[in-house]
Amino acid sequence: MVVSYSHEPFINFKEENNTRRFQESLAYIKTQLGKHYPLVINGERIETDEKTLSFNPANKDEVIGSVSLANKELAEHAMQSALDAFESWKKWLPEHRADILFRAAAIMRRRKHEFSSYLVKEAGKPWNEADADTAEAIDFLEYYARQVIELKDGVPVKSRQGEYNQYNYVPLGVGIIISPFNFPLAIMAGTATAAIVTGNTILLKPAGATPVIAAKFVELMEEAGLPKGVLNFVPCRGAEVGDYLVEHPKTRFISFTGSREVGCRIYEKAAKVQVGQKWLKRVIAEMGGKDTVVVDKDADLDLAASSIVYSAFGFAGQKCSAGSRAVVHQDVYDEVLEKAVTLTKKLTVGNPEEVSTYMGPVIHEASYKKIMSYIEVGKEEGKLIAGGNGDDSKGYFIQPTIFADVDENARLMQEEIFGPVVAFSKAKDFNHMMEIANNTDYGLTGALLTQNREHIERAREEFHVGNLYFNRGCTGAIVGYQPFGGFNMSGTDSKAGGPDYLLLHMQAKTTSETF
Template sequence: MMLPYKHEPFTDFSKEENYRALRSALELVNSQLGKEYPLIIGGERVVTEQKITSYNPANKEEVVGVVSKASQELAETAMQDALKAFESWKEVSPAIRANVLFRAAAIMRRRKHEFSAYLIKEAGKPWKEADADTAEAIDFIEYYARQMVKLQTGVPVQSREGEFNQFHYIPLGVGVIISPFNFPLAIMAGTAVAAIVSGNPILLKPANNTPVVAAKFVELMEEAGLPAGVLNFIPGSGAEIGDYLIDHPKTRFVSFTGSREVGCRIYERAAKVHPGQIWLKRVIAEMGGKDTVVVDSDADLDLAAASIVYSAFGFSGQKCSAGSRAVVHQDVYEEVLTKAVALTETLTVGNPEEASTYMGPVIDKAAFDKIMSYIAVGKEEGRLAAGGNGDDSKGYFIEPTIIADVAENARLMQEEIFGPVVAFCKARDFDHMMEIANNTDYGLTGALLSNNRSHIERARKEFHVGNLYFNRGCTGAIVGYQPFGGFNMSGTDSKAGGPDYLLLHMQAKTTSEMF
């Protein structure tokens, strides 16, 4: 019998031994900078002439690693190897597939600080954010292994006299996994292992900003005993190999995390049936958010300010769950804004390799330019209350920025920025708060700070988001505790880290035998 599931604890870096462990891991990773990583197709290492160079966003001249880049021809080879692997992998007992994951989780647990160090260097994550990303990856691997053990016997159904009915789950087929830069270990690993433990070989195309983290994960899965061809590592261009694989008649499902624009395009492409295709492709999509922290007139105002600030500026606001809108009751608006500005001004921005850094860089030049353009828009739509400056001379650093007095339908309140910018909007009463909270195209996360029980219960019903939190921030869902996924243009509400997630990678089969 397995022990009860508990999520991987976060590391306390105030303890000297933990501080030294991550420092040592950073030294190790710094000694590995510039290393080359091949594609892995059918268990074979493939080196290509075309490369993806991964740079440190905090030091844009520093090369983290150089990764081979897949072509359409190699993507097709990977598809054929995955199809071949499916014939054997689907027959492997779910418990044995789960055991591969249990071993992978154990290996990652032992190398936790090493993976966190790669996240610091390649994604620009500060210590605590990197540690949380690695912990979440371990959680996903462990949790999905346990879920597969639970699901292996199917679900009981009724049988009449003289018959025996069974209802169980079988794998789908080859899946394409397209993972994002912002949780380059947790989301990449979670989406990959969910498909794999369900019996499906995958083609993994990680974000081009963070391919080294993915390469290290693929090495770990090999070490854990995953058979060749089940996980094929094929970084490359979305336009060249992404579209090709989404359109491929043998692709059975696509699991995507990223922007609304790309997610909608994938959903549309995957809906078309191509010659030789004998199924309707499934799409699992998580596409972003415009998330609101709502503050009631009777809330704990210090807690409210902290919830707004840490939800907005954790990992430089580069989370689909980030609280980029603060909707505050008019009676406490100025006090909450003042407290939030004061707290924001205490945040340290700088090199994420330093333990004291709260906020590192944004991911690249394109992100920097986009966010700075939104800050310019914000200065027109509202009042700059904190931050507002950027510096891309060495890395892509932007100050945590608060724009006050923004109208509820302004661009800053409606469009996903994906950076350290939060808009403050004043609300007349609770009806107005709920109206503003639900006035976007998205529905991912939200938070309500209130001590009014009737308002909390109303929000539980009316606040239309997939993950709603009371008296805390709107980021930081824990696997198995707060299954994560959203409504409307936030995606397919796939609820990663929840009891239904593996079912999206399988199909149900009923058998009925007469005696």
């Protein structure tokens, strides 16, 4: 019997005991900084001459750890190890593969503050954001373990007299998992274990900014009993070794989360059939968004303002679901804008190791420079009414920034910034709201704040995004509750944490026996 699913609860840091335990965990992590993490190929630790350092984005002189980098020869070794391991792993019973995920979830739950503390140090996540990331990783592990048990016997199909038909799912083969920095535990763990639990073997390429968290996860999966060769840890340079793996004739699928630019390049390279390749590679891609919070004239305006602010500035806007556009009905525009500015000016920006910090740094120098350049663009396109300042003297800190009176076709309204910047645009009526909401290349998340039932039902049909929320913000999808993935240039609409996500890692096989 499959146990019903409920998600991992978030920690309440207003309780003194929880605060004390998290501070103890942060203190412990400080004793672990500066360690080196090798490649893991077929269970073997491999040191390389080329290494990369991981830095704390809130304190750029602090080294979190160093990580070995794979070259093409070691990537090929990892591929062969994964191919060999696949021959035995694919024969494991699905429920036995699921047991490893259940055990990994239990270990992570016991060490929850430890993993969250690594997220604070390496990704710059404030406490609540770090805790939510770890909780989501636990959710993915348990949800996908339960899902594969539900799928293990396939789907019933009809049989005529004198025949017996079956419809079952079989794994694909070796996959390349390319994970992002913004949810360096949750998305990395989710994409990796979805592939693994369905009987595939993988090469894991973590985000360059957050490789230590990935290395700790690999250690956890080994502790949970995952056989060697099933998960191979191969940090590498994307432009060279990453492309080599994407183009490899033995690669069966690529699971990618990241920018539109890189995702489109992977899609193009994966489409070319290489010499010796027997299949069309499958690409599972989530490539970002330009997400809109829409406020109707009869909305709860306090709820609308808070939905805009927390959707825009959670984790410094470094979420593909971040609400970087606020489209507000002209009748309430000024009031909503004023409320949003008031809330924004109350947000605390600083060291994410402090429990009182709402927003920490952006991830690295390149991101800092990109966001600051967009702020300069915004000064030309709209009216700067909150924030706009950055400080990279110690870490990569940018104040939460609001631009008002931005044209619906301006760059600030069209291009993904991936930082703490939100543009306000005025709409004449509901038709105009829907027109603006759909006028980007993306289609990931959106939110509508309204008391008008007709408008809710119209938006349900007309607002073209993969995840649409009513009377709340546009971030914070829960595994199993709001399966997550978008339309258009937001990716392949692979709904992570949803009932059909595992099917993307398998292929259906029909067998028919005549008596």
